Amino acid sequence: MLRQALRQFSRLQWTSFPSRVSLAAGSQVSPLAPRTLSFSTSRRRDIMEMTGFTDEQLTVHEAIKQICSNFPNTYWQERDQQEKDPKEFHAALARDGWLGIALPEELGGAGLGISEATMMMQTITQSGAGMAGAQAIHANVYATQPLAKFGTKEQLETTIPNIINGTWRTCFGVTEPNTGLETLKLKTVATRTENGYSISGQKIWITCAQVASKMILLARTTPLEEVKQSSEGLSLFCIDLERNQPGLDMRKIKKMGGRAVDANEVFFDDYKIPAETLIGEESQGFKIILHGMNAERCLLAGEALGLGYAALEKAAQYARERIVFGRPIGQNQGVAHPLADAYMKLEAAKLATYHAARLYDSNDGSVPFHAVGVACNSAKYVAAEAAFTACERAVLAHGGMGYAMEYDVERYLRECFVPRIAPVSREMILNYVSEKVLELPRSY
Amino acid sequence: MASGLRILVPVKRVIDYAVKPRINKAQTGVETAGVKHSLNPFDELSIEEAVRLRERKGPLKVENILALSAGGPKTPDVLRTAMAMGADRAFHIDVGDSADGGPEPLTVAKMLKAVVEKENINLVLLGKQAIDGDQGQTGQMLAGLLGWPQATQASKVDVKDEAGTVEITHEVDGGVETLRAKLPLVITTDLRLNEPRYASLPNIMKAKKKPLEKKTLADLGVEDTRRLKTLKVTEPPARTGGGKVEDVDGLVSKLKELGAL
Numbered sequence A: 001m002l003r004q005a006l007r008q009f010s011r012l013q014w015t016s017f018p019s020r021v022s023l024a025a026g027s028q029v030s031p032l033a034p035r036t037l038s039f040s041t042s043r044r045r046d047i048m049e050m051t052g053f054t055d056e057q058l059t060v061h062e063a064i065k066q067i068c069s070n071f072p073n074t075y076w077q078e079r080d081q082q083e084k085d086p087k088e089f090h091a092a093l094a095r096d097g098w099l100g101i102a103l104p105e106e107l108g109g110a111g112l113g114i115s116e117a118t119m120m121m122q123t124i125t126q127s128g129a130g131m132a133g134a135q136a137i138h139a140n141v142y143a144t145q146p147l148a149k150f151g152t153k154e155q156l157e158t159t160i161p162n163i164i165n166g167t168w169r170t171c172f173g174v175t176e177p178n179t180g181l182e183t184l185k186l187k188t189v190a191t192r193t194e195n196g197y198s199i200s201g202q203k204i205w206i207t208c209a210q211v212a213s214k215m216i217l218l219a220r221t222t223p224l225e226e227v228k229q230s231s232e233g234l235s236l237f238c239i240d241l242e243r244n245q246p247g248l249d250m251r252k253i254k255k256m257g258g259r260a261v262d263a264n265e266v267f268f269d270d271y272k273i274p275a276e277t278l279i280g281e282e283s284q285g286f287k288i289i290l291h292g293m294n295a296e297r298c299l300l301a302g303e304a305l306g307l308g309y310a311a312l313e314k315a316a317q318y319a320r321e322r323i324v325f326g327r328p329i330g331q332n333q334g335v336a337h338p339l340a341d342a343y344m345k346l347e348a349a350k351l352a353t354y355h356a357a358r359l360y361d362s363n364d365g366s367v368p369f370h371a372v373g374v375a376c377n378s379a380k381y382v383a384a385e386a387a388f389t390a391c392e393r394a395v396l397a398h399g400g401m402g403y404a405m406e407y408d409v410e411r412y413l414r415e416c417f418v419p420r421i422a423p424v425s426r427e428m429i430l431n432y433v434s435e436k437v438l439e440l441p442r443s444y
Numbered sequence B: 001m002a003s004g005l006r007i008l009v010p011v012k013r014v015i016d017y018a019v020k021p022r023i024n025k026a027q028t029g030v031e032t033a034g035v036k037h038s039l040n041p042f043d044e045l046s047i048e049e050a051v052r053l054r055e056r057k058g059p060l061k062v063e064n065i066l067a068l069s070a071g072g073p074k075t076p077d078v079l080r081t082a083m084a085m086g087a088d089r090a091f092h093i094d095v096g097d098s099a100d101g102g103p104e105p106l107t108v109a110k111m112l113k114a115v116v117e118k119e120n121i122n123l124v125l126l127g128k129q130a131i132d133g134d135q136g137q138t139g140q141m142l143a144g145l146l147g148w149p150q151a152t153q154a155s156k157v158d159v160k161d162e163a164g165t166v167e168i169t170h171e172v173d174g175g176v177e178t179l180r181a182k183l184p185l186v187i188t189t190d191l192r193l194n195e196p197r198y199a200s201l202p203n204i205m206k207a208k209k210k211p212l213e214k215k216t217l218a219d220l221g222v223e224d225t226r227r228l229k230t231l232k233v234t235e236p237p238a239r240t241g242g243g244k245v246e247d248v249d250g251l252v253s254k255l256k257e258l259g260a261l
Helices: A002-014 A016-020 A055-068 A073-082 A087-095 A114-135 A138-142 A144-150 A153-164 A285-321 A333-361 A369-397 A399-403 A409-415 A417-421 A426-436 B041-056 B076-085 B105-118 B138-146 B201-207 B248-257
Strands: A170-173 A189-192 A196-207 A214-220 A234-240 A248-252 A263-274 B005-010 B013-015 B037-039 B062-071 B089-094 B123-127 B150-159 B165-172 B175-182 B185-189 B212-215
Touching (some): A055 A114, A073 A114, A073 A409, A114 A138, A114 A333, A114 A409, A114 A417, A138 A144, A138 A285, A144 A214, A196 A214, A214 A285, A234 A263, A285 A409, A369 A409, A369 A417, B005 B041, B005 B105, B037 B041, B037 B076, B041 B062, B041 B123, B062 B076, B076 B089, B105 B138, B123 B138, B138 B150, B150 B175
Parallel strands (some): A189 A214, B005 B062, B089 B212, B123 B185, B150 B185
Antiparallel strands (some): B013 B037
16 A cells, blocks of 8 residues: 555656646647556566666666656657757756766766766667657767867866756767768868957758757868878867857758757858867867767667667557457567567667677777777667667557557657668668778778 | 764665565565665655755754665665765665565664664664565664654654754644654654655765675674564455446445445
């Protein structure tokens, strides 16, 4: 009795936060609702096998799950539909210090590694927040890495604590319309002026630019023709996004999934920035971000995994509960086997992902750089594909209901294309493995 | 004259409140293997209250918050949680894992008494009960053994002055009762006392470095004597399906038939 009372009490207590941020869409009873709300909150255990994780990873998993439980699926449905930034979610993670998970302790971070940050990102997508939840904080966790590593003392002390505590949000400005994968060819220029630089050019797919006050920007400081070494000529900056200042414009891109979080085209036209925004040495920008690219592969892999497990969990639940011809549809092997197959793919991708993260974290020079690269790229590839399989089959297992927003799996399916496409395409990963591992001639 | 608050918060690792417990095959207790465990919810409230007493900066400064738990090898998990929430240090009393719910309340109370005396504690904040055994006796027994005043089921704790006067709002049937007592004191917590916080990441990291001492009952001069024997634990009978009646008359005659009218 007491246990039950507690369950109900706790539910009221711990879900009070999002109700304060208005859940109009969630509070309406949908005509599609298949069953009355049950009072039991007894959770099934995670379908993901949890053995083998470190204590740190398990702690992160539990703590993030608790925070995410304040943001139910209805919150994310509403944000997705209304294309409204999940700022309460960002604030909740910032309040408890989670944005600093992989930043150094002396700057107010937790000093943990990519293995733990990956677990955090996975737990976020897995909670039902999906890629929207992950993307709302992704750049703050990841794009701050090169800054923390190469920034001056002053840059660090002014910027990092404010990003960790959520005062400032940041975005990552690398991709350009005509230089997606060819980062070394990028065209946005930073020209030296009297007391700083002037930026001109265009960036695209800049997540969270609308809500960010900072951008980690990669721009060309040496014209391509004059570059001596192909990896030089680009510089990294941590700039303010001053919307009132001339020369800055941004346009939201309408997109397939993750609609809560804005993605943008950003235009610079003689946008002035001070000299002290330069991170590290001029011309070394590419090398600086190269270091972080493998980390980002791991985070994306984790995000994909979480999405896949979330979809699969929904599918399994539906297959247990949906009765057709007098028995649960999940009793039919035609429904069960594709889900079981998707599960094994996710589990295998999980092992690849946390293996890659471990290699990245323990990289003391004993593992060759390209081995870490192969592991991280492979992990991103298999995790994204496993997530796609799980999301697609989850929609199909739901039949017509899979097409309804209320069941969440259509949202997951739309979102799972992000880790398939970004930050590097499947084809480029295949090229990389062909060349680096199989020693096949390069095709491009 | 109390110079500051030295708080002891005993906690317990129990099956998570959201898990539906199952009886083990031997019918000797609840199945604990492979089941999610967490900090007893009432103990979360007592830690939270101890931390809030510190944050409130009342007339008496909190000198130290000691979390303590008796249990098997996994017990440090909940102690780390307690320290992440704000306890300064922890004692793990290693009593091994047992299928019978661990030491009885009187044993626990004796153990706590020994710690109170050794550590010069002047306030013990306990959950009113653990949600596994639901015995709800430890706090009262401890107050009895120590000869201290006690306030059970607290929904508000207010330190009034430097002399250590404490006012406690205590929930009773149909209302609340306000009690006043002087330190040293035993308080047990009720659900409405506060809303426990989530441990922040920096605090989780700091908790790893806080001191956690392992001790045994023998170190505290207490023996794990058992006065009770559990004969059998069984599930409540499964609910049988209900029936439908056509109309009000049908309902009335059914109620009469069942002897309810």
